[in-house]
Amino acid sequence: MSSVATVLTRSRKSQTGMSLLRPSVLLAFGALLVSVSWALAPGLFTSYDPIANVGPSLQAPSAEHLFGTDSTGRDVLSRVIHGARETLTGALMAVAVGFLVGTAMGVLSGSSHRSVDEVLMRIVDVLLAIPSLLLSLSVIILLGYGTVNVAIAVGITSIAAFARLARSQVVQVSRSDFVEAAYGSGGSFGTVLWRHILPNSLTPVLALAALQFGSAILQISTLGFLGYGAPPPTPEWGLMIAESRDFVATAWWLTTLPGLVLVITVLATNRLSYAIQARRNA
């Protein structure tokens, strides 16, 4: 590689990096990094056991217990930190289900024969017609309670959004001259799809995945709050808020602080999602 080319590639990278170095994006990235490291190694951040009594019940936040203690004397911060694993893995699984199934459906329907397209898109219409909470509840009732099932149910509700977006991108990219030129230089359907159509349609789908990650956290917590998720005493954010709702008047920290962590995490994923989209449009 000649020196001119290396300089060019380097300047290209620094240019696209620009939009990702904004303070708000860095902040969002930092917040996500914290919750992800909580999920990966909760032991590094707290020494308290999340499901054991470690002190008197309903203690307000103090230096010893930063987020206070709950009705049975468990450390709230420790539960939030350990709960990150529960919530984030659930959200990740949900997004993975929606992304993989939805994108596959969308790409298939955008690139194959009209009859296939019609069938797949009508399935998507049906999915969109049912309110997402109702849909996920129905799936859970079919599959049974539990963290994994909740994640799958939440994932299924996002399939339609991924499928529609992926389809519209594929249809748009398929019409461009460079795709026709690729067929025109002897490319087969599979190679053109893999080399040209997919790479050029996936960026907005990835941005949607980041956005969905945030809303999956919310949905999983909602289902946890309603009691369809992990059984107590598992530290899950939605379940924690649900368990402490009787104490809203007397112990504000029980609902407010885990709720705040939840909101910050969701906002951070949304900000990152917009940054990805903005970078694509730049």
Add this chain to the structure above:
Amino acid sequence: MNHVETLRSDWQRTTTPDRLDSSTHSTGLLTVEDLSVAYTSRGVQRQAVDQVSFTLDRGETLAVVGESGSGKSTIAQSLIGLLPAGGNVTSGTAHLGDPADALDLLQLRDQSMRPIRGRRIGLIPQDPSNSLNPVRTVGWSVAESMRIHRRGDKRTRLRRTLELLERVGIDDPQRRARQYPHELSGGQRQRVLIAAAIALEPELIIADEPTSALDVTVQRVILDLIDELRTELNASVLFITHDLAVAAERADSLLVLHQGAVKERGPAQEILTTPQDDYTKRLLSNAPSLLSPPVRRPVPETDPEFVVVDGLTHRYKSGKSSFAAVKDVSFTLARGSTHALVGESGSGKTTLGRAIAGFHAPSAGSVTVGGVDVASARKRPEFRKQVQLVYQNPYGSLDPRQSVGEIVGEPLRNFGIKDRGERRRRALLELERVALPEETADRLPRELSGGQRQRVAIARALVLRPDLLVLDEAVSALDVTIQAQILSLLERLQQELELTYIFISHDLAVVRQIADTVSVLAAGEQVESGPTETVFNSPEHKYTRALLSAIPRPRKTPAGP
């Protein structure tokens, strides 16, 4: 063309020997001195217009000629105070009106500029399809400036709107005024925009590429209309164009702009016959001309029937109705020669070219290339080694995520050359053939200019060593100097590789330069076909004659008939 004669005498009357000296002119309507404009983006300042000075007399047309990026539109935008964000006038003055009470346009704030726009300066924009509000009727758009400047009441405005529409040649103004832009053709829309621009009888009309989006026969009518209105209103026209031929035909004086700086200015006639500046000379010699046909080398006689198109018809079906885009076209083409398909938009030339390249099967008739029937061979990959297509828009035909080396090497990958090094070696060879430096291979399409991208597209088409190239308006999107380079590249490649070209174009001057034989298409029908010189020198069909006479040519010398 009576008005042109009158105008010319007009122009001669006002012409004085010290014409170039802008400061001492008394009949000047617009005097621009030392105008500089810079754009700032991401903290980097770029000079777009550099110390430009000119004078525009009353009743005169001044053409600002330049290629894309020369700053010609920026000049117009700074005069009406509508520079895009980031643009700033850094120096200069622009006085409008008689010297006694002249206004400096560049000093005006938005508030005081508003009474000038529309009333003293009318703007005819470039793209008629984008410049009318799609949710408003045509009549509403024409009356807009009258409404803004509070001219008359509703009834008189309506009467004036209908008058204006009739004046610019819109048939049945009553009905048209109630229609929406999408119900009008491109030419009609441009007429409506002209009507809107002259509604308040401005003394200065700025026409920013008013015809570059229109077909050549429509272009002529619109340019005639602008000329007529100029005489009627005794207005001056600042005519911005990339097309030297149009400028030469319509303007009294020229301002040649290159990279923001004036290269040459003066009477059009003088600049065209005796250009002083090197850039102007280059621009003139690069502009394809109908006046001096180039000498074509003789066509090699190895295979006189290399491409045979026989009775080709293509229908587009939608529901029960069908529409014939190409009707019964036939021609033969010898190996190593160039056949041009000429026509205006909607004439079916692209549909025909794509049928020859095997992108769709014809409804009737046949195409054979080198003895192979395209309709039956077009699905086989091997066919792609024989015929390749080059697209009009070099911005859309290259995958934005691939490097140039990957783009050029990709056809080889499709044909089983697995070794990355081998592919790269051959891609570099092709890049060298189209005169691109080796390091281009590691760059992305967006880092290249339009001309460089088109070279990459040609390299990709050539890497499989095809016999036939279908060039679909392959030079239409390029500036004239770049166009000339690509055309000479195509000629060199034709000789080196014994290529056969199908050259699709709306530009007759380019066609005359490159084609051995030509077919003229109108509404899908082949109205004329034959050797280029015969068709150009003695056109038989009236459509061909109309096309040829619509091409702008420099005005004849004043001494001539």
